[in-house]
Amino acid sequence: MQLKTTQQTSIFRVLDTLNRPVTPQELLGAASIESPGLGLATVYRVLKKLVEADRVQKIELAGVPPHYEVQSDKHHHFFVCEDCQRILEITGCPGGFKKFLPEGFTMTSHEVILYGICRDCSPLTGKEN
Ligand SMILES: [Zn+2]
Ligand SMILES: [Zn+2]
CATH class of the missing domain: 3.30.1490 (Dna Ligase; domain 1)
Incomplete structure (x- = not known):
């Protein structure tokens, strides 16, 4: 699937570069370097879209805030x-x-x-x- 917006593309790329599960806050911190002015609401909105598009996995585990990582077929x-x-x-x-x-x-x-x-x-x- 083609990513639709520049925001989606750049947030996905940052997540892919981080290559580990991160919270939206961590992702915002990393993405802000190349996209200053990015807000947390935008990060949440883009993540939701990326999850719907099956490009990103939302990881919800007891006791910790939700994390996100790039969807992969690798068993882990x-x-x-x-x-x-x-x-x-x-x-x-x-x-x-x-x-x-x-x-x-x-x-x-x-x-x-x-x-x-x-x-x-x-x-x-x-x-x-
Ligand atoms: Zn620790
Ligand atoms: Zn296993």
Whole structure:
């Protein structure tokens, strides 16, 4: 699908460059560098359109604000930092979930979400303050 407006194109490009799940606020911060004067309402509106167009995935997980990332076919899961409330993508999948299904059940998809503390928030390796 062709992106319709310059705003959609530039916001999509910024999201693609960031290459990780971000909140609309983070996206606005990054997009403002090349599009000064961009507002949060616009970012939300464009994200909604991009989600409808199946170009962007909205990630809604318990305990953290919604994040957005470029839609991809790559199988991946998420790590949620309970401190900074960031969602990070993790690669790899344990698989083998079908064995937990009751007899006669069919699994169509699965989600794996790990909760914890990211490196930046870890008292051992993280922030200096
Ligand atoms: Zn963190
Ligand atoms: Zn998986």
